[in-house]
Amino acid sequence: MSKNLLNTNLSGLKLVSPTALASGILGYSGDSMQRVAEAGAGAIFTKSVGLEPQPGYPNPTVVQVKAGLINAMGLPNPGINDYVGEIKYAKSILKVPLIVSVYGYTAEEYAIVAQKALEAGADAVELNVSCPHVKNTGSEIGQNPKTLAEVVGKVRAAVKKPIIVKLSPNVTDITEIAKTAVKAGADALTAINTVKAMAIDVETQMPVLSNVKGGLSGPAVKPIALRCVYDIFESVQVPIFGCGGVTNWRDAVEFLLAGASAVQIGTGIALEEPSLFQEVNKGIQSYLRKKGYGSVKEIVGLSHQG
Numbered sequence: 001m002s003k004n005l006l007n008t009n010l011s012g013l014k015l016v017s018p019t020a021l022a023s024g025i026l027g028y029s030g031d032s033m034q035r036v037a038e039a040g041a042g043a044i045f046t047k048s049v050g051l052e053p054q055p056g057y058p059n060p061t062v063v064q065v066k067a068g069l070i071n072a073m074g075l076p077n078p079g080i081n082d083y084v085g086e087i088k089y090a091k092s093i094l095k096v097p098l099i100v101s102v103y104g105y106t107a108e109e110y111a112i113v114a115q116k117a118l119e120a121g122a123d124a125v126e127l128n129v130s131c132p133h134v135k136n137t138g139s140e141i142g143q144n145p146k147t148l149a150e151v152v153g154k155v156r157a158a159v160k161k162p163i164i165v166k167l168s169p170n171v172t173d174i175t176e177i178a179k180t181a182v183k184a185g186a187d188a189l190t191a192i193n194t195v196k197a198m199a200i201d202v203e204t205q206m207p208v209l210s211n212v213k214g215g216l217s218g219p220a221v222k223p224i225a226l227r228c229v230y231d232i233f234e235s236v237q238v239p240i241f242g243c244g245g246v247t248n249w250r251d252a253v254e255f256l257l258a259g260a261s262a263v264q265i266g267t268g269i270a271l272e273e274p275s276l277f278q279e280v281n282k283g284i285q286s287y288l289r290k291k292g293y294g295s296v297k298e299i300v301g302l303s304h305q306g
């Protein structure tokens, strides 16, 4: 399959296809990232990593619902000092951009972790300011413009490579948050992280997840994510990664038409297989050919015309 139509470029990141692995799924080890890249992903976003190791929440941490998954993993990760070895290994085998997802409890922590990830060879960082259920980080930062500006500004001052900021849908006006992130130095945005949600077991009459509340992902959130991308595209000038519920090429094309320059897929491959990447890429390519376009870039934001 010729990949020319699918080549794209976001904030200096060269993607052979506009479909990337979203943070949180198969993004722990270099070998699993490589499997996903071989399946057609144009970039890899790792699971979020912080300054110190974190065990995550006790089980159950994931529950399948009608059109997606609700998770409350609790940011399990080995800490950046341990993870640099995996980043170096991943970089030695991957041919696609590697973006390390970073979180912290203070602006300084975000900056230190971002610096270490980039020194280890990451091509960019994605700042997780949107995890919906871990105290004192994630969306508690991304929902507060002042704190968000401080975090993005601190990272911007510490690193030269691209900074992507992953936004929460759990806000009143995502465009205000997007503008704040860009003003503080974000090169690109990801929309969206998971939507705050829960499930209750009618037999035990108790919440299913040990953390009670978690984040909903998958097809259930796609229209929400699409609306966020559409609104953000009209508010800021930076490229957007659309993320939320992509399970086929039509979903991906919808995001591109809404204004995303590329999409991230996570739950889609958790529910199916990494081969979904190739399937989606082929579908986008056939669509572009059928409609007479020479590049995926030509359809970004087209739904805003007229």
Ligand code: RRO
Pocket: 024, 048, 071, 072, 073, 074, 075, 076, 128, 130, 131, 132, 138, 193, 194, 214, 215, 216
């Ligand atoms: O680890 C998690 O529980 C988690 C994270 Br970091 C995130 O950003 N979004 C999510 O739904 N879960």
